[in-house]
Amino acid sequence: MEISRSKIDLHMHSSASDGTDSIAGLLAKVKAAGIECFALTDHDTIAGVLAMERLLAEQPVSSKSRIQFIRGVEFSCITSLGKCHILGYGYDYNDxxxxxxxxxxxxxxxxxxxxRLDFLQQEYGIEFAPQDVEAMRGMGSVGKPHLAELMVQMGVAESASEAIRKYINHCPTFDSRLPAGEAIKAIRNVGGVAVWAHPYGGxxxxxxxxQELTSQxxxxxxxxxxxxxxxYSRYDLSQTGRLAEYAKKYKLCISGxxxxxGRKNFPELGQLNVEGASVDITKLSVPIHSGVLLQ
Structure with a gap:
């Protein structure tokens, strides 16, 4: 399928969490993709955001002026109805x-x-090498993909998606997530914007x-x-349309x-729907800390 990249992408990950690209590598790819506005939204950490801001400050003015960077983060959350992910944009991280x-x-x-380490060992007899365990413990934001990729290397699963679906997802970790209300309040209190990531599921x-979506x-x-x-890269245009109607009904801003x-080229940077159709930057309306409004 041919992808028409959008010039805006407000949801991506680096090696500061569970992405494969370094900060410098990710910025190079953003530039190569022709993206004009982007946000880095690593899981439960802003280490990558701080590194990206330092890197952007070193860029030539002519290059820097063509790309707008928005501080982002993705909190792993829970409500009484189930798991969810909350994106935070444009926050003041000094609070x-x-x-x-x-x-x-x-x-x-x-x-x-x-x-997860205990569960995989007890339920399936899957035990990781001590050096791999220590390496994961030393990471700032380790997630399912790190475990899954090791399981592929060990021959436990043929792909990372199989490892996650067949083994890792069965581990109960509901009590190891932030309350969604706490995350939303924290984002709003520092001038940020709280957005529900991939509402139909990631x-x-x-x-x-x-019904589950509307209740949540x-x-x-x-x-x-x-x-x-x-x-969102995994949603078709009909799902996008329904979500846009909810946004309109409740007077919510629209993100994408x-x-x-960085894994196996799906999704690609700037891919904001499963059809690979380009989304005009004016279709999004995310107010950020600096006062810039994308709409």
């Missing part, structure tokens, strides 16, 4: 309360790793029914949710992103 929520998110992610997750949405709205990720991780 102590925000930093404490980030620290809590990182600690919970490390807790999930230990639970990669490797079961798709929500319309109403709960997140009660916490102060401000936006929906309507444009590929959820790029």
């Amino acid at each position: 102590e309360v925000f930093q404490s929520v980030l620290a809590k998110g990182e600690a919970l992610r490390r807790e999930k790793l230990e639970k 990669a490797g997750e079961p798709a929500l029914t319309e 949405l109403e709960l997140l709205l009660s916490f102060g949710l401000q936006g929906l990720e309507c444009h 992103g590929s959820d790029y991780h």
Whole structure:
């Protein structure tokens, strides 16, 4: 399928969490893809954002002026109705309360790793080499893909997606996630925008029914949710349209992103729907900390 890249992509990951690209490598790919506005949204950490800002500050003015960077983060959250991911954009990361929520998110992610390691060993007899375990424990934001790729190397699974689906997803980690209300409040209190990532479900997750989506949405709205990720690489245009209607109904801003991780070229940077159709930058409306409004 031929992909028409969008010039905006507000959801991508680097090696600071579970992406494969370094910060410098990711920026080079963003430039090569012709993306004019992007956000780095690593899981429960802003280490990559800080590194990207330092790198952008070193770029020539002529190059820097063509690309707009938005601070992002993706919190792994939970509500009484189930798991969800909350994206935060344009926040002031110097706030102590925000930093404490980030620290809590990182600690919970490390807790999930230990639970998964124990679960895989006890349930399936899968035991990782000590040096691999220590390497994962030393990462700032380790996730399912790190475990899955090791399992492929060990011959336990033929692909990372199989490892996640067949083994890792069966590990109960609901109590190792941030309460969604806490994440949304932390983002809003520092001038950021809180957006529900891939509301129908992300990669490797079961798709929500319309009733499940609306119930979760109403709960997140009660916490102060401000936006929906309507444009998403794994959603078709009909799903995008339905999400846009929800955004209109509840006066929410519209976001969109590929959820790029750098693995096997899917999704690609700038891919904001499964059809590979380009999304005009004016279709998104995410207000950010600097006061710039994309609409």
